Amino acid sequence: MTAPFSWIRPEPWGVHVVPADCWIDPSRAVDRALVTHGHADHARGGHGQTIATPETLSIMELRYNTREGAVPAQYGETVRLPGGVDATYIPAGHVLGSAQILLEHAGERVVITGDYKRRADPTCAPFEVTPCDIFITEATFGLPVFTHPPIAEEMAKLLAALTHHPDQCVLVGAYALGKAQRVIAELRAAGHTQPIYLHGAMEKMCRLYEEHGVSLGELRLVADHTKDDMRGHIVIAPPSALSGAWSRRLPAPITAMASGWMRVRGRARQRGVELPLIISDHADWNELTQTITEVNPAETWITHGREEALLRWCELNQRRARALALVGREEEDE
Amino acid sequence: MKAFSALIDTLVYTSGRNRKLALIAAYLRETPDPDRGWALAALTGELDFPGVKSSTIRNLMKDRIDPVLWTLSRDFVGDTAETASMLWPETEMANDNPASLSETVGTLASLNRSTAPKELPELLDRLDANGRFALIKLATGGMRIGVSARLAKTAFAQAFGVSVDEVEEYWHALDAPYAELFAWAANGAAPPDTQNRPHFRPFMLAHPLEEARIDLGVDLAHYAAEWKWDGIRVQIVRVTNDEGQAQTRLYSRSGDDISATFPELLDALPMDGVLDGELLVRGNNQGTNQGGEAGGAASFNALQQRLGRKTVSKKMLAEAPAFIRLYDALIVEGDDLREQSWAGRRAALEALMPRLPNTHFDLSQLVAARDFAHLADIREGARDDAIEGLMLKRRDSPYIAGRKTGLWYKWKRDPLLVDCVLMYAQRGSGKRSSFYSDYTFGCWAGDPNGDPGQDAELLPVGKAYSGFTDAELKKLDKLVRQTTLNRFGPVREVERTLVFEVAFDSVHTSKRHKSGLAMRFPRIHRIRWDKPVHEADNIESLRALISD
Numbered sequence: 001m002t003a004p005f006s007w008i009r010p011e012p013w014g015v016h017v018v019p020a021d022c023w024i025d026p027s028r029a030v031d032r033a034l035v036t037h038g039h040a041d042h043a044r045g046g047h048g049q050t051i052a053t054p055e056t057l058s059i060m061e062l063r064y065n066t067r068e069g070a071v072p073a074q075y076g077e078t079v080r081l082p083g084g085v086d087a088t089y090i091p092a093g094h095v096l097g098s099a100q101i102l103l104e105h106a107g108e109r110v111v112i113t114g115d116y117k118r119r120a121d122p123t124c125a126p127f128e129v130t131p132c133d134i135f136i137t138e139a140t141f142g143l144p145v146f147t148h149p150p151i152a153e154e155m156a157k158l159l160a161a162l163t164h165h166p167d168q169c170v171l172v173g174a175y176a177l178g179k180a181q182r183v184i185a186e187l188r189a190a191g192h193t194q195p196i197y198l199h200g201a202m203e204k205m206c207r208l209y210e211e212h213g214v215s216l217g218e219l220r221l222v223a224d225h226t227k228d229d230m231r232g233h234i235v236i237a238p239p240s241a242l243s244g245a246w247s248r249r250l251p252a253p254i255t256a257m258a259s260g261w262m263r264v265r266g267r268a269r270q271r272g273v274e275l276p277l278i279i280s281d282h283a284d285w286n287e288l289t290q291t292i293t294e295v296n297p298a299e300t301w302i303t304h305g306r307e308e309a310l311l312r313w314c315e316l317n318q319r320r321a322r323a324l325a326l327v328g329r330e331e332e333d334e
Numbered sequence: 335m336k337a338f339s340a341l342i343d344t345l346v347y348t349s350g351r352n353r354k355l356a357l358i359a360a361y362l363r364e365t366p367d368p369d370r371g372w373a374l375a376a377l378t379g380e381l382d383f384p385g386v387k388s389s390t391i392r393n394l395m396k397d398r399i400d401p402v403l404w405t406l407s408r409d410f411v412g413d414t415a416e417t418a419s420m421l422w423p424e425t426e427m428a429n430d431n432p433a434s435l436s437e438t439v440g441t442l443a444s445l446n447r448s449t450a451p452k453e454l455p456e457l458l459d460r461l462d463a464n465g466r467f468a469l470i471k472l473a474t475g476g477m478r479i480g481v482s483a484r485l486a487k488t489a490f491a492q493a494f495g496v497s498v499d500e501v502e503e504y505w506h507a508l509d510a511p512y513a514e515l516f517a518w519a520a521n522g523a524a525p526p527d528t529q530n531r532p533h534f535r536p537f538m539l540a541h542p543l544e545e546a547r548i549d550l551g552v553d554l555a556h557y558a559a560e561w562k563w564d565g566i567r568v569q570i571v572r573v574t575n576d577e578g579q580a581q582t583r584l585y586s587r588s589g590d591d592i593s594a595t596f597p598e599l600l601d602a603l604p605m606d607g608v609l610d611g612e613l614l615v616r617g618n619n620q621g622t623n624q625g626g627e628a629g630g631a632a633s634f635n636a637l638q639q640r641l642g643r644k645t646v647s648k649k650m651l652a653e654a655p656a657f658i659r660l661y662d663a664l665i666v667e668g669d670d671l672r673e674q675s676w677a678g679r680r681a682a683l684e685a686l687m688p689r690l691p692n693t694h695f696d697l698s699q700l701v702a703a704r705d706f707a708h709l710a711d712i713r714e715g716a717r718d719d720a721i722e723g724l725m726l727k728r729r730d731s732p733y734i735a736g737r738k739t740g741l742w743y744k745w746k747r748d749p750l751l752v753d754c755v756l757m758y759a760q761r762g763s764g765k766r767s768s769f770y771s772d773y774t775f776g777c778w779a780g781d782p783n784g785d786p787g788q789d790a791e792l793l794p795v796g797k798a799y800s801g802f803t804d805a806e807l808k809k810l811d812k813l814v815r816q817t818t819l820n821r822f823g824p825v826r827e828v829e830r831t832l833v834f835e836v837a838f839d840s841v842h843t844s845k846r847h848k849s850g851l852a853m854r855f856p857r858i859h860r861i862r863w864d865k866p867v868h869e870a871d872n873i874e875s876l877r878a879l880i881s882d
Contacts, residue, residue: 144399145407145420263420265346266412267768269480274347308821309406316400 005134007085007105010301010324015112015136017103019083022051024101024112034087036114037098038063038177051079053089055097055212059177062208075099075125092116093127094281095178096209102130111295112136117280118287119151122185123178123214127291135297136324139305140282141260148260148284154277155190158234161254161275166232169197170275171253173239176202178281180236181209183258184216186279187234195220197230199237199246227251243272260284289313335432335461337365338373339468345479354481358489363520369435371511376472377486380510385445386454386473391418394451398423409824412763415474419466425459432460436511442473478763484736494519502735506589507533532573534585535608535664535672536735540725540742557726558676559701559709562744563659564634564722564840565614566641568592570658572603580606584613595643596656602694609683610662612698615640615654631659634840634854659698660687661725664733672733679733713745722839723747749837750879751859752777753870755792756832759814760825762799769807770814770826772799773858775834777849777876782868793849793873798836801858810861833862833870841879851876 009016014026014033022032029046036042036052038059043052045064050057054072061067073079078088084106089099094115103110109132116127116138141148161170174180180202187196195218198206206216222235231251239257247253260280261267268276283291288310292300300321302310307323314321341361348354358377362370375381395404395418404421411417433441438457445453454473458466471477487505491498496519507528508515517523567587574580582600584593593600596613603609614631632654640646640654663683664672671679687697701724703709713724723746731741754775762771774797780790802810810832817829837859844852851873 143407143410144403145411145417147420264411265416266763266766268347270768272349274349276347306406306410309403312400312402312406 005108005110007083007108008103008110008134012325015324017081017085017105019105020081020085021083022081022085025114032081034101035060036092036101036112037094039095039115042114051087053097053099056099057097058208058212059097059205062204063177073099090128090130091125093118093121093124096124096181096212096214098124100127100130102132108133110134110136111297113138115140115282116291117283118291119148121182121281122189123181123209129291129294131295131297133298134301135292135295135299136301136303137288137292137310138282139288139302139307139310141280141284142288142302142306142310144285144309146260146263146284147286148263148278148280151186151279152190154258154279155186157275158187158256158277159190159192161256162232162234165252165254168252168254169230169233169235169250170256171235171237171242171247171250172277173242173255173257173259173271173273174236175259176205176238179258179279180238181206181214181216182281183236183277183279184219185214188215188217192234193217194233197222197225197233197235199235199241201238201241202236222249239271285309289317292319293317335435335438335465335468336429337361338369338376338435338472339461339465341373342468342471342477342479343464345481349480351485354485355489355492358481358486359493362490362493367513367516368511371513371516372435372439374486374490374512375510376477377481378483379476380483381439381472382475383442383445383473385447385450386442388414388474390447390450390454391415391470391474394418394454395421405823409761410768412761412766412768413478415470416467418470419463422458422463422466424462427459428462429465430460432465433457438469438472490515490519499735500525502536504528506535507531530573530575532571532581532583534569534571534583534589534591536589537567537569537587537610538662538733538735538742539737540744541737541739543726543743543745554703554705554709554726556728556730557743558680558729559703560661560698560725560727561701561716562722562725562746563612563614563631563698565612565631565637565659567610568613568658569608569610569664570599570603571608572606574606595640595646597646598651598655599658599694602691604689604691605667607666607686608664609658609660610664611658611660611695613637613656613658615656631657655693657694657696659696660690661698662733674732675730676727676733677729713747716747721747749839749859750841752795752836752838752876752879753862753865754795754834754836755830755867755870756828756834757792757794757830758825758827759810766807769811771807771811772797773810773834775836777871777873778868779849779873781872782870792830794847795849795851795873795876796836796838796853796856798834798856798858801837802861806861830867833865833867834858835860835862840881841876843880849873851880 007018009018013028015024022034023030024034025036025042026033031048033047034051035056038056043060045066049069049071050066051071051073057070057072073089075089075091078086081087086104088102090102092098092100092114094117098114100114101112111130111132118127172183174183184196197220200221200223203221206219210216235250242255254275255273256275256277257271257273258277258279260282262276262278300314300319302323311321311323344357345354348357391414399421407421408414408417457469461469487501488498491501504515504526508526514526518525569585572580572582582603583591584596584599586592615637636654660683663679666682666686671682701712703712723744726743728741754777756773757776758774759770760772762769774794776792776794778790779793782790814826814828817831818826819829820827836856838853838856840854842852843850
């Protein structure tokens with residue numbers, strides 16, 4: 001008989017599930033990978049076998065050309081792995097297809113959240129609290145200063161800027177997978193029916209979302225239109241395009257950025273953002289701590305982000321916790 | 335308070351000088367007195383509330399949040415006011431009839447160290463997060479929102495269509511909330527009467543002379559050369575009021591009144607006037623060859639012992655007496671000379687010298703040179719510690735406040751250089767809050783190439799946070815993150831892998847540092863990605879450069 005939980009081992013490049021010899025979100029190519037969602041710091045090509053939700057697999061095929069070895073797992077479906085390990089994919093509420101992975105072995109339960117949030121999001125299934133013994137959580141916004149306001153407030157700010165500057169456009173920097181589609185869907189939910197203009201890098205991912213049943217309304221490509229067409233409209237581009245030469249084709253853009261980092265003024269100023277929109281696909285501080293309380297695990301492992309503060313919170317609340325130093329997890333662009 | 339905090343919040347996110355000017359000008363036009371005057375004082379950094387310090391805010395927060403969580407948050411955000419505004423527990427009273435800006439200023443001014451911890455929370459409870467940010471910035475001073483005092487004054491001038499030079503001329507004679515200034519600019523009243531007040535006049539400043547400029551038509555025939563002394567630039571002002579009482583004030587380069595720190599100078603000026611010079615103290619480190627007839631000056635380190643003191647002991651006055659080495663005369667006995675050429679003012683100053691006590695004043699001597707090559711030789715040869723370099727002043731230039739191109743140049747001595755090893759890094763503030771941009775570096779004690787048994791160690795010798803480009807900063811930040819050995823709160827200890835070529839103006843003995851050394855104005859001169867750390871300098875080579 002081995003020690004409790006010795007079957008799950010955090011390594012710098014991913015979490016190793018020893019009896020099944022598979023890895024969760026490995027940052028290097030492995031024989032068998034369990035992938036929580038399609039962002040580049042969690043998903044990559046080159047694995048022998050990739051087990052993920054069908055949505056994540058189609059995102060990975062689009063971004064990393066990974067058709068080979070794709071094994072779909074629906075939400076709620078349990079995949080039996082070698083060595084007596086069961087893996088169940090549970091919605092994480094982060095982006096389309098994002099999943100927590102519940103691993104069960106020898107009567108012990110481990111949940112790996114990947115990235116997650118607790119807010120409602122019209123583009124993906126909501127997070128489900130899953131009881132477990134070890135809860136492996138992210139901590140991207142693991143500092144008490146990070147509290148995300150209701151998204152309706154941020155949409156109101158965005159639409160007000162549009163109304164006040166009818167001869168300009170509002171250029172919203174948003175990560176191409178997830179954030180962009182969520183902003184568009186929330187704009188639609190707020191009653192904004194005007195066409196929305198897209199940077200070319202956004203187009204395919206938006207189409208993929210629509211194929212998966214997320215309707216985004218009328219989208220147009222910036223490249224197909226003149227400056228005058230875009231006056232009084234919203235343009236969405238990846239954050240990297242905000243300050244580059246690309247934005248010169250837009251009519252006097254007001255630079256906005258949709259990110260949880262916009263909560264900090266210095267971060268907005270670094271990027272030259274005039275209209276910060278605090279919109280995040282990660283849990284904020286209150287949601288991280290609330291989730292740990294609700295899941296109520298015997299032990300919490302913290303994978304990436306501001307792990308020191310969350311560790312401190314666990315200590316103050318008499319909860320066992322440890323930080324895992326995983327490589328390759330980056331905070332940029334959230 | 336609401337309009338003010340909205341202004342502050344918008345300014346934070348506004349880039350571009352013209353848009354900032356427009357925002358501030360609109361606020362100044364639309365806001366009634368005296369609120370707009372207090373806002374102008376806040377933007378120009380003129381407010382000081384001694385009862386509230388940054389530590390007051392930190393202590394308030396420690397009663398409301400775990401200190402570890404506070405430190406981690408403050409470190410990430412890079413701004414105490416902002417962190418506190420976010421972490422302050424919001425009450426139901428937030429935005430419920432908050433105090434006006436002038437009421438708030440009144441309350442802040444009435445606080446002392448014992449009442450502040452009780453009364454500040456009541457102000458904070460009535461504000462939302464933006465209001466709390468503005469209040470804490472206001473209370474602790476230093477807005478740091480990308481608005482300089484000059485920009486705020488320019489916005490004032492634009493708001494009411496007056497000249498900013500005229501605003502500058504009155505500014506230092508007036509106090510917040512500047513009722514007379516607004517009455518004049520906004521309501522067409524007579525200009526403020528500032529004649530009989532011993533107020534500060536903005537200094538004329540110099541541009542650095544880059545080597546390349548020398549060939550670009552700076553003709554030495556048109557310029558007078560003068561030593562640049564390594565003290566502090568001061569302005570001494572004497573005014574006799576209608577009752578016949580003379581008042582003398584001493585102002586620093588930024589216009590701060592430092593009269594109390596140098597009482598020996600306050601009855602030294604025998605006539606009314608405004609004079610510009612370098613404040614120095616006498617000492618053993620003589621600048622005899624260029625020091626003027628009244629004797630030499632000690633190094634900056636000697637002067638530093640006297641700076642920032644509220645009371646001055648007799649011993650100090652005897653050991654390190656201060657004097658002013660005069661550069662220029664702005665006003666002499668009611669005659670405003672500022673419109674005259676430098677040559678005219680210099681003649682007036684030289685004529686004045688015999689009437690001034692040589693115990694407290696001497697004249698900064700001119701340096702005669704045939705041409706630039708000759709001048710460069712003289713500059714190289716000047717190893718006097720009280721000399722920072724040379725000044726070049728256009729002979730026909732009037733005395734113009736600020737830094738106008740082409741009139742005055744400063745030509746500093748080449749800095750001293752030493753190769754140091756990066757040891758610790760800390761995150762910057764404000765715009766650099768996410769980057770590890772403050773670097774502590776050390777020199778070797780012992781021989782790093784010596785026997786393995788004889789351990790050489792690095793001793794920290796200084797800290798710098800400038801001298802590199804944004805692209806280099808990104809690279810340095812990455813290196814710090816990748817090579818972190820230890821974390822001590824916000825400080826990261828890194829592997830010894832990188833050599834900085836550090837430039838500095840001088841090095842002095844200091845009890846504050848383990849190495850016993852303190853550099854003056856250290857900055858990163860070059861990043862030596864190529865240089866192995868064992869080739870960095872030994873601490874003995876730095877000690878050899880000490881000038882005390």
